[in-house]
Amino acid sequence: MWSNSVDKNLRERAEAVIPGGMYGHQSVRLLPDDYPQFFDRASGAYLWDVDGNRYIDFMCGYGPNLFGYGQPDIDAAYIDRMKQGDTMTGPAGLMVDLAEQMTALVTHADWAMFCKNGTDATTMAMMIARNHTRRKTIVLAKGAYHGAAPWCTPLRNGVVPSDRAHQIFYDYNSVESLEAAVREAGDDLAAIFASPIKHDTFVDQEDVDPAYARRARELCDETGALLIVDDVRAGLRLARDCSWARVGIEPDLSSWGKSIANGHPISALLGAEKARAAAATIYATGSYWFSAAPMAASLATLKMVRETDYLEHTQVLGERLRSGLNEAATRHGFALRQTGPAVMPLIMFDDDPGLGKGYLWNDALMKRGVYFHPWHNMFICAAMTEKDIDDTLQASDEAFKIVRDAGSIPPVEKLAVLSKLPNAD
Ligand code: PMP
Numbered sequence: 001m002w003s004n005s006v007d008k009n010l011r012e013r014a015e016a017v018i019p020g021g022m023y024g025h026q027s028v029r030l031l032p033d034d035y036p037q038f039f040d041r042a043s044g045a046y047l048w049d050v051d052g053n054r055y056i057d058f059m060c061g062y063g064p065n066l067f068g069y070g071q072p073d074i075d076a077a078y079i080d081r082m083k084q085g086d087t088m089t090g091p092a093g094l095m096v097d098l099a100e101q102m103t104a105l106v107t108h109a110d111w112a113m114f115c116k117n118g119t120d121a122t123t124m125a126m127m128i129a130r131n132h133t134r135r136k137t138i139v140l141a142k143g144a145y146h147g148a149a150p151w152c153t154p155l156r157n158g159v160v161p162s163d164r165a166h167q168i169f170y171d172y173n174s175v176e177s178l179e180a181a182v183r184e185a186g187d188d189l190a191a192i193f194a195s196p197i198k199h200d201t202f203v204d205q206e207d208v209d210p211a212y213a214r215r216a217r218e219l220c221d222e223t224g225a226l227l228i229v230d231d232v233r234a235g236l237r238l239a240r241d242c243s244w245a246r247v248g249i250e251p252d253l254s255s256w257g258k259s260i261a262n263g264h265p266i267s268a269l270l271g272a273e274k275a276r277a278a279a280a281t282i283y284a285t286g287s288y289w290f291s292a293a294p295m296a297a298s299l300a301t302l303k304m305v306r307e308t309d310y311l312e313h314t315q316v317l318g319e320r321l322r323s324g325l326n327e328a329a330t331r332h333g334f335a336l337r338q339t340g341p342a343v344m345p346l347i348m349f350d351d352d353p354g355l356g357k358g359y360l361w362n363d364a365l366m367k368r369g370v371y372f373h374p375w376h377n378m379f380i381c382a383a384m385t386e387k388d389i390d391d392t393l394q395a396s397d398e399a400f401k402i403v404r405d406a407g408s409i410p411p412v413e414k415l416a417v418l419s420k421l422p423n424a425d
Contacts, residue, residue: 002367006050007036024148025062030414031374032363042069044383047371055371056388060379063233063258067304068383074262074300081296092292094299101302102260102270106242108250109270113279115289118232119147121255121269122193124284126151128253128271129191129226132278136166137185140193143200144172146230166190172198173209182219189225192216194251196234196243197340202375204348205340210247217249226252226275232267235259237314237343237379240305242270264297310382317389318342318380324393332400346377349403354411357403364399365392 014037015021021037022028028035036049045068047057057065067074085092099112115121126138146152150163166188170181172195182189194216198206220227229251234243236259244251252275257267265288271279304310319342329336334357335350349357358374365372370392372378403409 002053002369003051004034004036004049004053007038010038010050025376030418032359032366034363035366044068044070045381045385045388053369055366055369056384056392057371058378058380058392059371059373059376060381061258061263062376063379064261064263065379065381065383066236066259067262067301067308067310068381069263071262071304071383073304074264074297077300078264078293078297082293084292086293087288087291091290092295094292094295095290098295098298098302101299102256102268105240105302105305106254106270107245108242108252108254108272110273111271111276111279113269113271113284114295115267115269115284116265116286117147118230118255118257118267119149119152120284120286120289121232121257121267122146122152122228122230123149124269124279124282125228125230125253125255126191126193127282127284128269128275128278129228131282132226132275133190133224135188135190135225137168137188138166138191138193139168139170139178139181139185139189141172141195141198142169143203144193144195144198144230145200145233146193146195147232172200173206173212175212175215178212178215178219182223187223189223191226191228191253192220193228193230194244196229196231196238197344199233199340199344199346199377204337205344205346205377207341208244208247210249213244213247213249217251220252228253228255230255232257233377234344236305237311238341240311260301261294261298262301264294265291266294266298308382314343314380314382314384317384317386318345320386320389321345321380321392324389325396328393328396328400332397332404334400334403340377343380344377345380346375347372348375354409355415356409356411359412360406360409361396361399361403364402365395368395368398370395 028037038050040050041048047055102112103109150159168181168184171177197208229244231243231254235256239245242254252272254270322338322342337348337350338345340346352358362372362374
């Protein structure tokens with residue numbers, strides 16, 4: 001029987017010693033009330049909260065879990081390297097191996113730099129583009145997430161206008177809107193910053209329109225600006241290459257993180273030859289950027305990327321989930337909006353502007369051992385099995401019944417704060 005007394009107690013204690021009880025995207029403040037905040041362990045496709053409830057985890061740590069939590073080969077590589085020397089006065093030799101392997105895997109890349117968080121990589125990308133072009137303006141898609149530094153954090157508290165200077169926004173996938181933004185940048189365009197797909201929160205996801213990706217490439221070639229693809233979230237989930245390789249477009253820079261070491265802390269910026277000199281002359285570093293153990297974990301992860309059918313397996317499972325949920329929804333008289341690639345699904349109810357149905361459904365799933373998210377894309381990991389998907393579908397059947405029996409459901413009150421926050425572009 002699902003229970004949450006340990007979590008409740010920790011949440012109360014956290015209120016006293018952690019600002020707001022929790023911060024950032026791992027705060028459950030904007031999730032259904034009973035969602036657990038604290039977890040105890042994770043293995044394969046599963047996650048256990050501090051009360052011992054087990055979940056099939058469709059958030060995968062918000063992306064890093066690609067091959068399963070605690071994947072034995074990857075963790076053995078990490079642990080062996082940690083025993084030998086991890087954070088040292090300089091990098092281990094395997095940094096070069098990793099740079100060789102990442103540039104061999106990713107078609108557009110001739111060099112690699114390693115850091116810790118996705119934000120490190122996206123921030124370096126911006127600096128390198130500005131250094132390369134000696135121009136200032138960055139053109140970005142409205143609503144796209146590129147990290148939590150002052151130049152890109154979605155909320156404006158603590159951010160001053162100069163942090164956000166020299167940025168122009170366009171609508172993702174719209175050639176017209178992109179062209180207008182580039183026109184507005186005039187002769188000051190340093191970079192077009194693009195997500196590999198539209199994977200914004202609260203709205204339907206969209207795969208990249210090849211015509212838009214092609215136009216972004218042309219506009220950069222015409223103006224001398226750099227094309228950046230932010231593959232921090234989607235990297236290695238859609239392709240064994242940069243995600244835009246699927247549409248035949250090679251960016252000049254791509255940022256990576258999350259899945260590249262299956263949860264061990266490392267991110268990367270990859271670049272093409274033309275940006276090498278600019279990359280070599282920015283100052284970028286961090287105390288833990290050269291740690292060897294996450295690099296060893298990344299090498300083991302890349303081996304699995306090359307040698308297993310994880311990509312095909314996750315696609316098959318994602319499709320099984322998508323079609324099974326559609327079938328169950330129809331049976332219960334609902335229509336779902338399942339958007340984005342099947343391996344990175346966002347699932348919302350049609351006709352649910354206040355997200356009331358979605359919250360009730362997600363809460364019911366959570367209490368039946370399935371961790372879904374009501375407004376952020378989710379992930380399929382390679383450790384999931386057909387049985388996990390079928391168990392999820394069975395739980396969804398009961399969850400649909402609960403929503404159907406609830407009749408008319410009011411909008412989610414806690415989401416009202418979103419419209420009051422100092423927000424967003
Ligand atoms: N870019 C994208 C597309 C992301 O999804 C994220 C993280 N969710 C980031 C950048 C920032 O990564 P990090 O949280 O590791 O700094």
